[in-house]
Amino acid sequence: MEKILCIAHTQPDGNLPSVALEALGAAVRLVQQLDGATLSVGLIGQNVKPAAESVATCGATRFLSVAGAEFEVSRYASDAAAVEAIARSAEATIVIAPATLRFSRSLPGVVQRLKGRIETHVTGMDAADGKLSIQRWYYRQRMMATLTRMQRPWFLLLDGGVFPAWQGEPGTTTLENLAVELGENLLRTKVIGIQAPSTNARTIRPNADVLFVAGAGWTKKQADGELHLNEAGERILGFLANCNSSLGSSKSLVDQSVEGVPVLPFMSHLNQVGQTGSTPRHPKGLATCCHGEEPHAVGWRFINERRAINTDASCGWAQGKADVLYVADAFQVMAKVNELLAG
Amino acid sequence: MDGGYHIVVCGSIVPDPLQTLAPVEGPTGPSLKNEMMLPAVLDPWAGHALYEAAHLAKNMPGSKVWLVSLGPKQKLQQLMMSIAQKVSFELVVLDGPAGGFTDPCEVASVLAGGIETIQGLDRSRLLLFGGCASASRDAGVTMQMVGEQLGITDQFLGVDELVVQPDGTLKILERSEGGQYQVSVCAAAPALLAWATGNLPEPPNNPQIGMANMRTVMPALQKALPAKVGAEGVSFLSVELPKQRRETRIVRDMPPDEIAREIVDWIKG
Ligand SMILES: Cc1cc2nc3c(=O)[nH]c(=O)nc-3n(C[C@H](O)[C@H](O)[C@H](O)COP(=O)(O)OP(=O)(O)OC[C@H]3O[C@@H](n4cnc5c(N)ncnc54)[C@H](O)[C@@H]3O)c2cc1C
Numbered sequence: 001m002e003k004i005l006c007i008a009h010t011q012p013d014g015n016l017p018s019v020a021l022e023a024l025g026a027a028v029r030l031v032q033q034l035d036g037a038t039l040s041v042g043l044i045g046q047n048v049k050p051a052a053e054s055v056a057t058c059g060a061t062r063f064l065s066v067a068g069a070e071f072e073v074s075r076y077a078s079d080a081a082a083v084e085a086i087a088r089s090a091e092a093t094i095v096i097a098p099a100t101l102r103f104s105r106s107l108p109g110v111v112q113r114l115k116g117r118i119e120t121h122v123t124g125m126d127a128a129d130g131k132l133s134i135q136r137w138y139y140r141q142r143m144m145a146t147l148t149r150m151q152r153p154w155f156l157l158l159d160g161g162v163f164p165a166w167q168g169e170p171g172t173t174t175l176e177n178l179a180v181e182l183g184e185n186l187l188r189t190k191v192i193g194i195q196a197p198s199t200n201a202r203t204i205r206p207n208a209d210v211l212f213v214a215g216a217g218w219t220k221k222q223a224d225g226e227l228h229l230n231e232a233g234e235r236i237l238g239f240l241a242n243c244n245s246s247l248g249s250s251k252s253l254v255d256q257s258v259e260g261v262p263v264l265p266f267m268s269h270l271n272q273v274g275q276t277g278s279t280p281r282h283p284k285g286l287a288t289c290c291h292g293e294e295p296h297a298v299g300w301r302f303i304n305e306r307r308a309i310n311t312d313a314s315c316g317w318a319q320g321k322a323d324v325l326y327v328a329d330a331f332q333v334m335a336k337v338n339e340l341l342a343g
Numbered sequence: 344m345d346g347g348y349h350i351v352v353c354g355s356i357v358p359d360p361l362q363t364l365a366p367v368e369g370p371t372g373p374s375l376k377n378e379m380m381l382p383a384v385l386d387p388w389a390g391h392a393l394y395e396a397a398h399l400a401k402n403m404p405g406s407k408v409w410l411v412s413l414g415p416k417q418k419l420q421q422l423m424m425s426i427a428q429k430v431s432f433e434l435v436v437l438d439g440p441a442g443g444f445t446d447p448c449e450v451a452s453v454l455a456g457g458i459e460t461i462q463g464l465d466r467s468r469l470l471l472f473g474g475c476a477s478a479s480r481d482a483g484v485t486m487q488m489v490g491e492q493l494g495i496t497d498q499f500l501g502v503d504e505l506v507v508q509p510d511g512t513l514k515i516l517e518r519s520e521g522g523q524y525q526v527s528v529c530a531a532a533p534a535l536l537a538w539a540t541g542n543l544p545e546p547p548n549n550p551q552i553g554m555a556n557m558r559t560v561m562p563a564l565q566k567a568l569p570a571k572v573g574a575e576g577v578s579f580l581s582v583e584l585p586k587q588r589r590e591t592r593i594v595r596d597m598p599p600d601e602i603a604r605e606i607v608d609w610i611k612g
Binding site for chain 1: 520
């Protein structure tokens with residue numbers, strides 16, 4: 001019989017991030033599907049009581065915590081120690097966690113300590129026939145596998161935006177606080193803080209409805225034989241401001257730099273989508289001046305509705321990757337789009 | 344740091360992303376169609392780690408770089424034709440599969456074992472580098488497991504910048520949620536850094552570096568020991584290419600103003 005543990009850490013305001021509620025939603029459903037399975041919840045943070053109360057009615061039989069100032073920060077050594085203590089106390093056979101930086105960084109080491117196994121980027125779970133199987137992509141969203149495994153504990157890091165979030169009433173609960181000592185050797189790393197990349201203000205907005213993707217075409221010579229970098233910047237930033245969209249980029253565009261300075265200064269590698277970039281989730285995506293080659297298009301796997309603007313009718317987007325391809329000049333179209341959105 | 348760092352980079356091959364990839368079912372589980380024939384490249388994020396390692400070693404006299412690669416040795420040999428011309432390193436080869444369907448836990452234990460055999464490696468000066476995820480398995484867990492096996496409890500994932508500060512501490516920028524960086528300072532080596540893109544361009548080929556590297560690359564390939572990795576305990580129920588191919592509506596000859604209106608309606612709809 002599986003002992004399922006859902007772990008989460010608080011965010012700086014003391015609440016649980018939405019991806020944690022998604023992981024909890026998935027864990028609760030799994031408990032319902034697996035005969036005799038039990039659920040524990042493990043929480044890590046400065047003070048996790050409010051977070052525990054917010055999920056008190058989820059059906060967990062135990063609420064475990066590791067709390068204190070040193071557990072508020074995102075650091076491998078302290079996070080690994082906390083997760084290890086919780087997983088051992090819960091005698092977990094399946095551990096479900098959201099794919100935050102903290103857990104992506106620290107869970108693999110815990111798996112090593114517990115001699116378990118781990119699957120990351122989990123995008124589906126099923127236990128309809130009484131046995132858990134999961135789905136994940138291989139080769140960077142090129143192919144999808146469904147698999148199951150024998151080893152326990154089995155850690156699962158769930159991708160955000162896939163599983164419906166747990167919803168329920170807050171309540172009261174008894175927290176079992178586990179004491180975890182951090183020796184000096186586990187405090188060699190000090191977290192200084194969060195910093196926006198030097199190149200940009202916030203252009204990456206994971207919760208935006210629209211992903212706007214710019215390609216290298218914006219920085220190429222145009223029909224008049226000239227470069228139009230200022231106009232390109234205006235069109236792109238104008239759209240971001242008008243539409244509150246998130247900004248993505250092709251690899252070619254962010255790789256372009258003159259002595260280390262990006263050609264479009266608000267762009268950095270963090271904006272890159274694709275094989276060696278990110279794979280964001282948004283309801284809609286608009287690609288402009290990018291060719292739609294396969295290593296780029298894998299970054300669009302989780303964009304539901306896709307449209308593209310390219311002067312070249314035979315570009316990669318035309319090969320069944322976008323819903324609509326407008327064969328047109330993106331400078332002209334986006335100027336008008338911005339005008340309409342602003343008006 | 345006096346005497347520099349001992350930087351071990353874990354990195355291997357992946358199929359060139361421009362290739363068409365298709366899964367096939369074999370006796371030991373899934374693999375790629377014509378896997379051994381596919382042109383291969385250095386796994387991109389591991390490549391960034393290697394370039395960052397070489398850059399750091401150049402700036403810290405007394406440092407040394409090792410590249411530890413688990414992969415089929417004839418494919419690694421091909422890869423060395425290009426990579427060995429770019430930066431200086433000593434190669435350690437573990438001759439085994441490099442495909443995406445192997446288990447990261449098994450891969451990590453082979454890599455850790457390989458690192459433990461490196462003669463003259465000073466673990467107190469060790470910076471363990473690798474990619475934050477491979478372009479094959481894309482699990483993002485292997486490096487942390489290697490680090491854990493080597494007893495390294497200062498670990499960083501998705502690193503874009505490492506600065507060795509005047510007092511010898513390591514300032515590290517990791518990719519965090521929402522396009523931001525987490526800034527941390529680690530007291531000293533040993534530490535594990537699993538790199539994202541970093542800040543360096545791919546170095547140009549330098550035949551002199553290539554000649555120097557080849558003196559150690561060829562013996563390393565020759566003495567490579569076979570490494571057994573698979574995915575014990577895993578049953579793949581299916582591996583499929585996404586079926587969805589979109590019916591792309593290609594709009595030609597529509598005036599820009601009209602396209603703009605259609606796009607705005609779509610965005611607002
Ligand atoms: C190992 C590896 C990893 C890779 N990883 C990634 C990745 O993660 N992400 C990624 O994006 N790529 C990746 N690539 C690169 C990818 O294969 C392409 O080379 C790249 O995406 C092309 O970028 P682009 O479309 O912006 O530029 P280009 O190929 O230069 O295309 C520019 C396009 O702009 C169009 N254009 C020009 N002017 C206009 C205009 N006024 N209006 C409309 N259209 C215009 C042109 O018709 C052209 O199609 C990778 C490649 C390799 C080898």
